Amino acid sequence: SEAERTVFLYCTVSQVGLYREARTRSTIPPSGLPVVNCQTNERALLPPRLAARVLVLLSADIMEQDPFFDIFLACSLLRLAAPNLEQPPLLAAVLHDAGFWELTESEHRAITAHARALMAKRNA
DSSP: OHHHHHHHHHHHBOHHHHHHHHHHOSSOOTTOEEEEBTTTOOEEEEOHHHHHHHHHHHHHHHHHHOTTSOHHHHHHHHHHHGGGSSSOOHHHHHHHHTTGGGSOHHHHHHHHHHHHHHHHHHHO
16 A cells, blocks of 8 residues: 555665755655665665655654754655645645745754753743
């Protein structure tokens, strides 16, 4: 099934490679997103729609582990994925409408630092 294939790819594709792709690309090329199998080192191109689903899973995983672990990376993954999905995640649409995609990495990191400080204060 489509879900099983997406999860299988999520588990076997180099996540570090996907992070690099998300930080250096503004779109997924029509030919696909280059990936490397972390078990076999085999290189392949994931079709844009399939790549987008894998990127959304990776973004969700990052956010679930710690909501402010790396907001820039999680949002970069969503930004890259959203145009290739029939129904982009709601968070991607909200961030787009708020102009979040236009911010620089340093501005994203400042927002993350501020959010961490607020969370620490709240949990103290």
